[in-house]
Amino acid sequence: MASNESSSQMKIVHGDAGYILEDVPHLSDYIPNLPTYPNPLRSNPAYSVVKQYFVHMDDTVPQKVVVHKDGPRGVHFRRGGPRQKVYFRSDNVLACIVTCGGLCPGLNTVIREIVCSLSYMYGVDKVLGIDGGYRGFYSKNTITLTPKVVNDIHKRGGTILGTSRGGHDTGKIVDSIQDRGINQVYIIGGDGTQRGAAVIYEEVRRRGLKVAIAGIPKTIDNDIPVIDKSFGFDTAVEEAQRAINAAHVEAESVENGIGVVKLMGRYSGFIAMYATLASRDVDCCLIPESSFYLEGKGGLFEFIKKRLKENGHMVIVIAEGAGQDLLTESMQAMDQKDASGNKLLLDVGLWISHKIKDHFAKENKMAIVLKYIDPTYMIRAIPSNASDNVYCTLLAQSAIHGAMAGYTGFTAGLVNGRHTYIPFNRITEKMNQVVVTDRMFARMLSSTNQPSFLKPKDIHEIKKAEQPPPLTPLLEGGNCNGGEEAEKVEQIPAQVLEGDNVKDKQKSGNHTESCII
Numbered sequence: 441m442a443s444n445e446s447s448s449q450m451k452i453v454h455g456d457a458g459y460i461l462e463d464v465p466h467l468s469d470y471i472p473n474l475p476t477y478p479n480p481l482r483s484n485p486a487y488s489v490v491k492q493y494f495v496h497m498d499d500t501v502p503q504k505v506v507v508h509k510d511g512p513r514g515v516h517f518r519r520g521g522p523r524q525k526v527y528f529r530s531d532n533v534l535a536c537i538v539t540c541g542g543l544c545p546g547l548n549t550v551i552r553e554i555v556c557s558l559s560y561m562y563g564v565d566k567v568l569g570i571d572g573g574y575r576g577f578y579s580k581n582t583i584t585l586t587p588k589v590v591n592d593i594h595k596r597g598g599t600i601l602g603t604s605r606g607g608h609d610t611g612k613i614v615d616s617i618q619d620r621g622i623n624q625v626y627i628i629g630g631d632g633t634q635r636g637a638a639v640i641y642e643e644v645r646r647r648g649l650k651v652a653i654a655g656i657p658k659t660i661d662n663d664i665p666v667i668d669k670s671f672g673f674d675t676a677v678e679e680a681q682r683a684i685n686a687a688h689v690e691a692e693s694v695e696n697g698i699g700v701v702k703l704m705g706r707y708s709g710f711i712a713m714y715a716t717l718a719s720r721d722v723d724c725c726l727i728p729e730s731s732f733y734l735e736g737k738g739g740l741f742e743f744i745k746k747r748l749k750e751n752g753h754m755v756i757v758i759a760e761g762a763g764q765d766l767l768t769e770s771m772q773a774m775d776q777k778d779a780s781g782n783k784l785l786l787d788v789g790l791w792i793s794h795k796i797k798d799h800f801a802k803e804n805k806m807a808i809v810l811k812y813i814d815p816t817y818m819i820r821a822i823p824s825n826a827s828d829n830v831y832c833t834l835l836a837q838s839a840i841h842g843a844m845a846g847y848t849g850f851t852a853g854l855v856n857g858r859h860t861y862i863p864f865n866r867i868t869e870k871m872n873q874v875v876v877t878d879r880m881f882a883r884m885l886s887s888t889n890q891p892s893f894l895k896p897k898d899i900h901e902i903k904k905a906e907q908p909p910p911l912t913p914l915l916e917g918g919n920c921n922g923g924e925e926a927e928k929v930e931q932i933p934a935q936v937l938e939g940d941n942v943k944d945k946q947k948s949g950n951h952t953e954s955c956i957i
């Protein structure tokens with residue numbers, strides 16, 4: 441029976457000293473008198489010996505680990521992991537898995553682990569794969585998933601289930617869930633997918649169905665907030681090194697050689713920034729969060745000329761979403777969107793390569809040789825590396841523990857190194873972006889020694905904001921580990937942190953620290 445309580449209302453619990461728990465929904469919130477069962481893991485030989493294997497029902501994880509003596513305890517999330525009691529009898533579970541949005545290394549690992557852990561930990565043997573993203577719920581047959589079927593899929597890139605953009609029809613999806621008797625839905629995807637998962641949860645709840653909806657965040661761009669980092673990100677950064685190395689080899693083999701590498705990152709430049717920091721061969725990294733300009737003093741052309749004079753070659757890494765304002769100025773504005781409503785971007789790599797070539801050809805003094813490498817799809821269509829495999833495994837297990845324990849309407853995510861259940865709206869309300877006033881961006885700038893491209897007007901604005909910092913302004917949504925960042929909170933003027941005076945590009949996103957464990 442559906443409860444009258446508004447389902448989109450957040451479950452917020454307040455405690456002492458400013459403690460806040462942003463809890464996730466539970467099936468018992470809207471279905472009364474649900475029976476519970478002992479967790480089958482109690483008799484699992486692998487786990488029964490583990491001391492305190494079950495998560496205490498009151499365990500929560502703080503969103504911010506950098507705190508001040510007198511500061512509030514702040515926002516917490518429910519800790520992920522197995523519970524003593526479960527709300528599903530194993531032989532009654534019919535689970536399904538769907539993957540949506542763009543590819544990301546590790547998708548198959550997550551699928552494999554959901555299937556295997558449901559079977560080996562909980563004795564659940566009925567798992568269906570939804571073919572080709574959300575629309576597969578109502579337009580395709582399902583795929584039967586068993587531990588045998590998924591045994592070695594983690595060694596392959598992509599998703600064995602297929603994926604798609606668009607095609608989200610909430611009514612038809614929930615009809616399909618209901619008609620098939622599915623009672624656990626595992627939804628793997630990015631910001632768009634989690635938005636879709638949130639409306640599926642709402643509809644399931646409205647119909648009063650005993651169906652747990654669990655999201656697993658996937659984003660190659662690392663643009664999902666709250667979580668420490670997304671799976672597949674490390675793999676993508678590692679793979680990007682191969683392209684950067686190639687660009688470097690090409691550039692240093694000729695006189696005035698320039699290697700340009702375009703990497704993914706629609707609105708968030710994390711891949712480009714981390715790939716740059718990892719490589720040390722990069723002379724200039726351009727990301728969507730930090731605008732740049734080409735001509736004149738302090739511009740990109742001036743910097744290229746200087747670097748070529750100093751070193752004889754250079755490597756530029758550019759995120760696909762960087763410089764889109766410049767592109768639309770010089771090319772015909774293109775306002776096309778993909779099936780999911782994401783803006784289709786113009787090819788900034790090709791554009792900047794032409795601009796650089798044209799500029800130096802016109803200058804007629806410096807002959808350059810430019811090679812453009814576009815490995816965008818190569819960095820996401822590969823299997824995940826070892827560390828991402830472990831990460832995917834634990835994420836999948838955390839999601840199934842949550843669903844078996846009756847939690848629903850949550851995304852499983854790592855927060856400060858701990859597995860948590862995060863309400864959908866915290867995942868979808870903002871976008872994680874690189875903060876250009878943050879230390880990580882400064883580290884990147886200092887590693888390349890590139891210009892900041894700040895115009896005198898921008899510097900003036902930031903200077904104007906440099907007033908004594910308030911006492912305990914914890915960063916909104918900041919999720920960094922490490923004591924070092926505490927210093928930063930005290931050093932950066934409040935207005936800058938809030939983004940009032942930083943670049944226009946940051947408007948769309950939150951201003952979390954761009955920290956990745």
Ligand SMILES: Nc1ncnc2c1ncn2[C@@H]1O[C@H](COP(=O)(O)OP(=O)(O)O)[C@@H](O)[C@H]1O
Pocket residue numbers: 540541542573574575604605606607608629630631632633634635636637639658659779780782
């Ligand atoms: N606001 C929304 N409500 C419902 N479904 C959505 C919403 N935004 C996106 N989706 C669906 O989520 C799926 C994936 O979205 P997309 O933006 O392509 O990828 P990602 O999840 O990786 O961001 C698509 O099927 C899309 O239709």
Ligand SMILES: O=P(O)(O)OC[C@H]1O[C@](O)(COP(=O)(O)O)[C@@H](O)[C@@H]1O
Pocket residue numbers: 541542543630631632658659660661704705706760778782820
């Ligand atoms: O060509 P496609 O498949 O639409 O994917 C391109 C986009 O996918 C991404 O890799 C990630 O996008 P999603 O997380 O929304 O799937 C972007 O960086 C890129 O712009």
Ligand SMILES: [Mg+2]
Pocket residue numbers: 541630631632
């Ligand atoms: Mg997206």
